[in-house]
Amino acid sequence: MRAVVYHGPHNVAVENVEDARVQDPNDVVVQVTTSAICGSDLHMYEGRTAAEPGIVFGHENMGIVVDVGPGVVHVRRGDRVSMPFNVACGFCKNCTAGNTGYCLTVNPGFAGGAYGYVNMGPYRGGQAEYVRVPFADFNCLKLPPGNEHENDFAMLADVFPTGYHGVAMTELRPGESITVMGGGPVGLMAAYSAVLIGAAKVFLVDRVPSRLRLAESFGAIPIDFTGGDPVEQIRDQTDGDGTDRGVDAVGYQGTGPGGQEQPAGVLNSLVEIVRATGRIGVVGLYVPHDPGAPDPHSQNGELLFRVGKFFEKALRMGSGQTNVKAYNAYLRDLIIAGRARPSLVVSKELPLDAAPEGYQRFDRREEGYSKVVLKPAA
Ligand SMILES: NC(=O)c1ccc[n+]([C@@H]2O[C@H](COP(=O)([O-])OP(=O)(O)OC[C@H]3O[C@@H](n4cnc5c(N)ncnc54)[C@H](O)[C@@H]3O)[C@@H](O)[C@H]2O)c1
Ligand SMILES: [Zn+2]
Ligand SMILES: [Zn+2]
Known part of the structure; x- marks a missing residue:
C-alpha cells in the first residue's frame, strides 16, 4: 500500500x-x-x-x-x-x-x-x-x-477535541472572556469551542491574515501580534483587565513579531494577559528534547518561564496531550x-x-x- x-x-x-x-x-x-x-x-x-x-x-x-x-x-x-x-x-x-x-x-x-x-x-x-x-x-x-x-x-x-480541551482546562464559563494564542487549526478550534460554550469575548492572536479572518468569521476578535504587543492590545480592549482565561495553541516553536523563535514567549504573554486567579490551558506542544532549539537550555526543554509572576497572580495551568x-x-x-x-x-x-x-x-x-x-x- x-x-x-x-x-x-x-x-x-x-x-x-x-x-x-x-x-x-x-x-x-x-x-x-x-x-x-x-x-x-x-x-x-x-x-x-x-x-x-x-x-x-x-x-x-x-x-x-x-x-x-x-x-x-x-x-x-x-x-x-x-x-x-x-x-x-x-x-x-x-x-x-x-x-x-x-x-x-x-x-x-x-x-x-x-x-x-x-x-x-x-x-x-x-x-x-x-x-x-x-x-x-x-x-x-x-x-x-x-x-x-x-x-x-x-x-x-x-483538532476539534484538542481545541475544546484547551478551553475545558481553563474551566471557561458562559459570559467570561478568553484569549487564544495561535490561529492554526488547533487555536481556531479552541476559539470556536469558546464561542460554542458561550464566552462573551474571544480574542485570537496570530499573524497570518487568512487565519485571523477565519477567527473573525465565527465571532472571535482577531489580534495581529505583528501590529503591537498582544498583551497591550488585549488589555486595551478589556478596560486594562486582561481576560479571565487563556489558551496556548502555539507551543515551543512560537515566534516574536520579527519571526525569531521565543520558546517561552507565548506562555509568558498568557501570564500577563490572564487576570489574577485565572486559568491557562496549554495544548501547544512542548518537548523534552529539541535538537533545533535556539539555546542549550531549550534543547533540554528548559524554558525561561515567568513562574514568579505566575505564582503572584495565583494562576493555574493545565497541559498535555488531549x-x-x-x-x-x-x-x-x-x-x-x-x-x-x-x-x-x-x-x-x-x-x-x-x-x-x-x-x-x-x-x-x-x-x-x-x-x-x-x-x-x-
Ligand atoms: N496537546 C495536544 O493534544 C495537541 C494536539 C494537536 C496539536 N497540538 C499542538 O498544538 C500546536 C498548534 O497546532 P496547529 O496544527 O494549530 O499548528 P500551526 O503551526 O498551524 O499553528 C500555530 C500558529 O501559531 C502562530 N504563532 C506563532 N507564534 C505565535 C505567537 N507568538 N503568538 C501567537 N501566535 C503565534 C503561527 O502563526 C501559527 O498560525 C502545535 O504545537 C501542535 O503540536 C497539540
Ligand atoms: Zn494532530
Ligand atoms: Zn490504557
Missing part, C-alpha cells in the same frame, strides 16, 4: 510499505478516506523532535473498516469510523480514569500512544491507504454511514445536529500522492494551507 514516509528534515515521500493487517485479535484495519496533516507533524517534519526516518505519518484518521480481528465485538466490517489520535487500551489505570492520552499498556515504558508519532509507540500512521487500529472496540468512534460531513468528522481525531475520547462522541453529535461545523478550518484537499507538496506549503503557513486533508481512497 502507499503511505507518507518521513525521510528526514523537510523530506517526506509517498511510497510502498507493507500492508496494514490484523496482527492481534482486537485489531481492525481501516481503509482511510481522510487523513489530515497536523501542526504536530510539522515539528517532526522540520527536524525539531527526535523522530527518525522511516516513520509513516498520520494521526488524524477516519475511514471504513475493511478487516476485523476475531476478538472485536462491537465494530463491524463496513462501519465508518473516526479514531482518536491517541492509541489506548481502555482498561489500564489511566484509561479507566478517562486519561486515554496516557495509556499505560500500548507503549510500554511511556504513558501514551499515538499513530505515526515519535516516541508514541509502534503504531503506523494513517497518511496511507490503510491503517491498523489496535483495541478497536475502544479506539473506533462510529459515524453515520455515507460520506456526509466527511471533513467535519475528520476534525474529530484531533484525551480525545473524553470529547469525540459529544462533538460528533454536535456536528450531526448541525450545531458545529469544524471543517471551516479545512482549506485544502489533496490526493495522497500530493502529500509532499501539502507538507511543504502548510509548513510555510502559506495562505490557503491552514488545514490540509489527504484523501487516500479517492
Whole structure:
C-alpha cells in the first residue's frame, strides 16, 4: 500500500510499505478516506523532535473498516469510523480514569500512544491507504454511514477535541472572556469551542491574515501580534483587565513579531494577559528534547518561564496531550445536529500522492494551507 514516509528534515515521500493487517485479535484495519496533516507533524517534519526516518505519518484518521480481528465485538466490517489520535487500551489505570492520552499498556515504558508519532509507540500512521487500529472496540468512534460531513468528522481525531480541551482546562464559563494564542487549526478550534460554550469575548492572536479572518468569521476578535504587543492590545480592549482565561495553541516553536523563535514567549504573554486567579490551558506542544532549539537550555526543554509572576497572580495551568475520547462522541453529535461545523478550518484537499507538496506549503503557513486533508481512497 502507499503511505507518507518521513525521510528526514523537510523530506517526506509517498511510497510502498507493507500492508496494514490484523496482527492481534482486537485489531481492525481501516481503509482511510481522510487523513489530515497536523501542526504536530510539522515539528517532526522540520527536524525539531527526535523522530527518525522511516516513520509513516498520520494521526488524524477516519475511514471504513475493511478487516476485523476475531476478538472485536462491537465494530463491524463496513462501519465508518473516526479514531482518536491517541492509541489506548481502555482498561489500564489511566484509561479507566478517562486519561486515554496516557495509556499505560500500548507503549510500554511511556504513558501514551499515538499513530505515526515519535516516541508514541509502534503504531503506523494513517497518511496511507490503510491503517491498523489496535483495541478497536475502544479506539473506533462510529459515524453515520455515507460520506456526509466527511471533513467535519475528520476534525474529530484531533483538532476539534484538542481545541475544546484547551478551553475545558481553563474551566471557561458562559459570559467570561478568553484569549487564544495561535490561529492554526488547533487555536481556531479552541476559539470556536469558546464561542460554542458561550464566552462573551474571544480574542485570537496570530499573524497570518487568512487565519485571523477565519477567527473573525465565527465571532472571535482577531489580534495581529505583528501590529503591537498582544498583551497591550488585549488589555486595551478589556478596560486594562486582561481576560479571565487563556489558551496556548502555539507551543515551543512560537515566534516574536520579527519571526525569531521565543520558546517561552507565548506562555509568558498568557501570564500577563490572564487576570489574577485565572486559568491557562496549554495544548501547544512542548518537548523534552529539541535538537533545533535556539539555546542549550531549550534543547533540554528548559524554558525561561515567568513562574514568579505566575505564582503572584495565583494562576493555574493545565497541559498535555488531549484525551480525545473524553470529547469525540459529544462533538460528533454536535456536528450531526448541525450545531458545529469544524471543517471551516479545512482549506485544502489533496490526493495522497500530493502529500509532499501539502507538507511543504502548510509548513510555510502559506495562505490557503491552514488545514490540509489527504484523501487516500479517492
Ligand atoms: N496537546 C495536544 O493534544 C495537541 C494536539 C494537536 C496539536 N497540538 C499542538 O498544538 C500546536 C498548534 O497546532 P496547529 O496544527 O494549530 O499548528 P500551526 O503551526 O498551524 O499553528 C500555530 C500558529 O501559531 C502562530 N504563532 C506563532 N507564534 C505565535 C505567537 N507568538 N503568538 C501567537 N501566535 C503565534 C503561527 O502563526 C501559527 O498560525 C502545535 O504545537 C501542535 O503540536 C497539540
Ligand atoms: Zn494532530
Ligand atoms: Zn490504557
